[in-house]
Amino acid sequence: MAADTKGPVDMTRHRASAPDRGGRGRLLLRLQATLVGLLCFSAGAVPRLLPALLGVLALVAPIHVFTVDPKRPLMLLRTAFGIALAVFIAYLFINATWAPDREAGLAKAATVLGLAVGAFLIAASYALRTGDEALVLAISALAGLMLGAAFLLIEIIFDEPIVRFVSNHIVQLFDITPKKMKIEHGEVTKISAFVLNRNVTSLVLLLVPGLLFTLALAASRRRTGFVALLAITAISVLLSQSGTSVMAFFVGALVLGLAARSRKATRMLLVTGWTIAVLLAVPLGAVPYGLGWQHWKWLPPESVAARFYIWKYVADKIHETPIAGIGIRATRDLHLTIPADAGDPTETEGPLRGREARHPHNIFLQTWLELGAIGAILLLGVGLTGLWAIRAWPPILEASGYTLFAVCCAIGVSGFDLWQTWLLAALAIAWAAMLLAARLPALARPTAVGAGPLRPSGKAALPATIA
Numbered sequence: 001m002a003a004d005t006k007g008p009v010d011m012t013r014h015r016a017s018a019p020d021r022g023g024r025g026r027l028l029l030r031l032q033a034t035l036v037g038l039l040c041f042s043a044g045a046v047p048r049l050l051p052a053l054l055g056v057l058a059l060v061a062p063i064h065v066f067t068v069d070p071k072r073p074l075m076l077l078r079t080a081f082g083i084a085l086a087v088f089i090a091y092l093f094i095n096a097t098w099a100p101d102r103e104a105g106l107a108k109a110a111t112v113l114g115l116a117v118g119a120f121l122i123a124a125s126y127a128l129r130t131g132d133e134a135l136v137l138a139i140s141a142l143a144g145l146m147l148g149a150a151f152l153l154i155e156i157i158f159d160e161p162i163v164r165f166v167s168n169h170i171v172q173l174f175d176i177t178p179k180k181m182k183i184e185h186g187e188v189t190k191i192s193a194f195v196l197n198r199n200v201t202s203l204v205l206l207l208v209p210g211l212l213f214t215l216a217l218a219a220s221r222r223r224t225g226f227v228a229l230l231a232i233t234a235i236s237v238l239l240s241q242s243g244t245s246v247m248a249f250f251v252g253a254l255v256l257g258l259a260a261r262s263r264k265a266t267r268m269l270l271v272t273g274w275t276i277a278v279l280l281a282v283p284l285g286a287v288p289y290g291l292g293w294q295h296w297k298w299l300p301p302e303s304v305a306a307r308f309y310i311w312k313y314v315a316d317k318i319h320e321t322p323i324a325g326i327g328i329r330a331t332r333d334l335h336l337t338i339p340a341d342a343g344d345p346t347e348t349e350g351p352l353r354g355r356e357a358r359h360p361h362n363i364f365l366q367t368w369l370e371l372g373a374i375g376a377i378l379l380l381g382v383g384l385t386g387l388w389a390i391r392a393w394p395p396i397l398e399a400s401g402y403t404l405f406a407v408c409c410a411i412g413v414s415g416f417d418l419w420q421t422w423l424l425a426a427l428a429i430a431w432a433a434m435l436l437a438a439r440l441p442a443l444a445r446p447t448a449v450g451a452g453p454l455r456p457s458g459k460a461a462l463p464a465t466i467a
Helices: 010-021 023-045 045-066 072-077 080-096 102-127 132-159 160-170 193-216 219-239 245-261 264-281 281-290 301-320 363-390 394-416 421-436
Strands: 183-184 187-191 334-337 355-357
Touching: 023 045, 023 193, 023 421, 045 072, 045 102, 045 193, 045 421, 072 080, 072 102, 072 334, 080 102, 080 363, 102 355, 102 421, 132 160, 132 193, 132 219, 132 421, 160 187, 183 334, 187 421, 193 245, 193 394, 193 421, 219 245, 245 394, 264 281, 264 355, 264 363, 264 394, 281 301, 281 363, 301 334, 394 421
Parallel strands: none
Antiparallel strands: 183 187, 334 355
């Protein structure tokens, strides 16, 4: 008779999981798999649904967690990252008390708290899943992500036919504005391409865990799944009008390549870059305008050049309330307009004149403006503790974690408003998905995919993650 090789932790989990392996446990797993698939599909198709779907999944996850290991969410919260995030969110509530719109500020702080709690509950449920259960969830997530990516590619290539049909015959998906769509005889005939930027960004955020999920496929299908997801995403990103997503895509590829050579060097680079981006955001934000980059004719004036004006304006405003900021979600109350220097005769003409900017298009500048130096220091702590946690992951997962971190930073540098709920939900889903990937048998046992040993220098021969 073979000896039992399970350790104490495995035996405890085995005994605790036993009641959950009956009919109710299987039903719960199927429900969770369905929701995970819908979440991933929505990333490419309807990202505005992400917060609601994350909330539903967060209501289902505790049933599994409290059946198996009720203390697991607290264990995650007591980590350095959990504590740093909790302190940051607590400050959001304090900061909201002096925001111009206190109720809106408190509501946004509560939203961030709710998303964080939901993400921790979902992550705890993922961490308690067996390898076989993780395979079910990962395959469902991968299927949803592939369908969402295909949906997005169709919309981009054929000028949003599905969205136009839904808007005309089922339900209005967007605010009726000339900037977003063209209407003839009461029907939407054209939707601006930038409307899909949210979809593209959400897809890029979920690409890293999605590629890891291909390890849940049979060995003979991994390469096909990996290449298909990567190709569809790459084509969608390159054909889109989201310059931020294009930059994030290539930054992620660069960091992954560097991590394949040395995870330690990659970690140090990210730590240094994150520290500089957070602490020196104000002086760095004014540099492009000071160098006159906004006059470069080859830059798209409505997007890139506009950001240089906005960053300079925001950097100037930060000096008025540098310690505590003007309050969460208060940037829109400044009514930023372009050009920043109205007295400069070179800035009195052009397509950007008088354009309103509702947010800085840079989360680091927005943090300084709204949350002040206090918020910036707390944000710095969240990022550094997150990077410290990633270093303990298995080699392939660690390299992927650094890649996802870099992608998030690239999106934050020139992307959306920090407090957009769909974006916060996409971030929470992407990082929780990394913990689901960690439960896959191929990643839980690195030798199964041929992971080479670490060399004394900290380098690892990061092998291909597909058979």
